[in-house]
Amino acid sequence: MSADERATGEPDTALLAALRAGLTQAADPSQAEPMRAYMKSALPFLGVKSPEVRRVCRAVFAAHPLTSFARWEATIRALWREARYREERYAAIALAGYRRYRDYQTLDALPLYEEMIVSGAWWDLVDALAIHQIGGLLRRYPERMRATILAWSRDANLWRRRAAILCQNSLKAATDEALLFACIEPNLDASDFFIRKGIGWALREYAKTSPDAVLRFVREHASEISPLTRREALKHLGGAP
Numbered sequence: 001m002s003a004d005e006r007a008t009g010e011p012d013t014a015l016l017a018a019l020r021a022g023l024t025q026a027a028d029p030s031q032a033e034p035m036r037a038y039m040k041s042a043l044p045f046l047g048v049k050s051p052e053v054r055r056v057c058r059a060v061f062a063a064h065p066l067t068s069f070a071r072w073e074a075t076i077r078a079l080w081r082e083a084r085y086r087e088e089r090y091a092a093i094a095l096a097g098y099r100r101y102r103d104y105q106t107l108d109a110l111p112l113y114e115e116m117i118v119s120g121a122w123w124d125l126v127d128a129l130a131i132h133q134i135g136g137l138l139r140r141y142p143e144r145m146r147a148t149i150l151a152w153s154r155d156a157n158l159w160r161r162r163a164a165i166l167c168q169n170s171l172k173a174a175t176d177e178a179l180l181f182a183c184i185e186p187n188l189d190a191s192d193f194f195i196r197k198g199i200g201w202a203l204r205e206y207a208k209t210s211p212d213a214v215l216r217f218v219r220e221h222a223s224e225i226s227p228l229t230r231r232e233a234l235k236h237l238g239g240a241p
Helices: 003-008 013-026 029-039 050-063 069-081 086-096 099-104 107-120 123-140 142-153 158-166 177-187 193-207 211-220 227-233
Strands: none
Touching: 013 050, 013 069, 013 086, 029 086, 050 086, 069 086, 069 099, 069 107, 086 107, 086 123, 107 123, 107 142, 107 158, 123 142, 123 158, 142 158, 142 177, 158 177, 158 193, 177 193, 177 211, 193 211, 193 227, 211 227
């Protein structure tokens, strides 16, 4: 490939072909429909279990290194947009987080992740991106990402809101408590299951680091928090009111 082609961000077609071939070879067609039904997915499954998806991805990514951010981004976009099977989208998420490309985790990647979250529009795709990719950007660029996360928490799109709520789930002591609560508060009156469950999960994770803060938040918002959210938030705190 020429320097000009690399600059425009052409996807690595050899990586894409090898990945699709590897997933097809690893597939158990008898599992495809049960997996699709469980996930309520409009996109078909090949029937590749998660450990096998990871194994195929490791082998293919190691054999086909990507030499620039543009190449990496274009390959992820092609894999995501052209996916015929859900496992290809799982592989796109794996490529986004692959350790070789840690240096590509910059604000330049945010539009890619936002596209994946909005078009993915289901928990199995959104949650991994929110926690690892968006959470990682927030940790690296706290000031610049804070405004984005706050805006997402008030967005009309359900999945941007869920991503904003969940993006600090792995940050533990590095959690920006004020930001977490600021993202949760405008969503407390939401009737959607995925928002209510997401709030409960985010609070439950933060309770592992700061149980008193979570208890205080739940008590202060007792009239607004749904029973589902309360149960999830207090699951490891003895269900305290």
